[in-house]
Amino acid sequence: MSWYSELSRPYKNLDLVVEMARPLYEEVADHLREGINDGTYPPGSALPSEPALVTTYGTARGTVRRALQLLAQEGLIVSSQGRGHVVRAWEPLWWTLTSWERKHEAAGPGLDAWESDVAQQSRKPGQRVSVSIVLPPDTVRERLELPADQTTVVLRSRIRTVDGQPWQISDSYFPHHIADDTILMTPENTSAPGGLLAAIGHVQVRYRDEIGTRMPTPRERETLQLGTGTPVATHIRTGYNADDQPLRVMLTICPGDRHVLVYEITA
């Protein structure tokens, strides 16, 4: 008998039912989590195999799998066939959404804030752009102050990559009167000094950012290749001109294991 089953056993085998403080799989998960936190299992290393854990803890395989599943949900491990349960490292890149100095323009010609931040962290930014005409989701329609009818908008959809890996989804929505017959409609033009909006004569004098967090949809999980236990931040930026009219809504999906959003504010 293993040391573990001395501490806490399935009730069915007990003559006297002791208070089951926590389910067995939680206790197993607690023990493994401790090992991860104290360096017994450093990032990149594998936990003991399932058969090994079964003999260690003296439970059924289903129970240790349940424990491992818990750790996966917490974003601590990734499990894959044939390779084991491997401890995960989170190494996010920072993304400066507002900076004290205007360093973005200086960072390099033709780079936007995201690209210059990525380059500054010695990684290689890239993007795939596509343009289409769509019915906007409600969140976008409201922010563009459009009526609730069948009004379409221009969607500039980007998948941004870092070192060739998919990193974030960034969708920009423009009203027709802004985007039609401009370079915004051409996926080939990806950037311009001061931004694409400025290049076609629009001045974004202020913007409002809204940041939420949730679990990814199955679709997002697939396109961004997200592991279990990886939430996403949703970043919505609405830009306005001097007349307080919305120019565009940018909706960015930022996986939590690869992003830290930074705001540098002068009070």
Next chain:
Amino acid sequence: MSWYSELSRPYKNLDLVVEMARPLYEEVADHLREGINDGTYPPGSALPSEPALVTTYGTARGTVRRALQLLAQEGLIVSSQGRGHVVRAWEPLWWTLTSWERKHEAAGPGLDAWESDVAQQSRKPGQRVSVSIVLPPDTVRERLELPADQTTVVLRSRIRTVDGQPWQISDSYFPHHIADDTILMTPENTSAPGGLLAAIGHVQVRYRDEIGTRMPTPRERETLQLGTGTPVATHIRTGYNADDQPLRVMLTICPGDRHVLVYEITA
């Protein structure tokens, strides 16, 4: 036989092995998710019971439970004994971390930005404060620019509530030379016009906010009473004085189902 098992059956019963595009539990989850999204199961309503799902899909109970677990991980349902699997609604409060106008001071005397935002949304803010001397975590120590020795700091730990429910954890860390012998050491003093730092003669001329997202720790899950599939945003604000010296670090844990962080920026 149910309609479902006609479409996709466990391989063990097949003479000819058809390509198993996806596991059974994912197909069940897809079907239920669709029902949630199209209004068949509106927020607050319960999905069919597990025995019902077992007969509908013609699978073992373990498989429908696996599907339901997936939906729970995505934050779509909450499951509890005796009550069923209930569709969840996310109703976050917005929290303005930087605003175009300085409306916070006007909102009410003795209210900070958080409290005035909550009040503005017709909810009742509250907080429990405790003060202690601690060794700071590395993330805090670095930002306070303290040496890597055993230097302690002052921790003002708050659990903020809305309508009596725990809402967020907000920990402020101060160097001793800032906090010692001031009202910062007294949990009773919760606010002052212009903020507690201003009240003791410190001017925070700028700050840097860093926002990440991850799954909660078991501890956070418990103190904030978080359901499965609820990620948290981590908000770290480091404040500086005119000499670029850090005055404090505030680390806030914001559950995703109750928070939207807002930044209003003038370009």
Next chain:
DNA sequence: AAGTGGTCTAGACCACTAA
């Protein structure tokens, strides 16, 4: 070929909630 995790089944029993 051996070892690893992934999927599915079948059944038992416990614990909570509501009528």
Next chain:
DNA sequence: TAGTGGTCTAGACCACTTT
């Protein structure tokens, strides 16, 4: 008390990765 979900077991077989 009936019905709901929560936990655990035991076993079978499949699929991937490594040697």
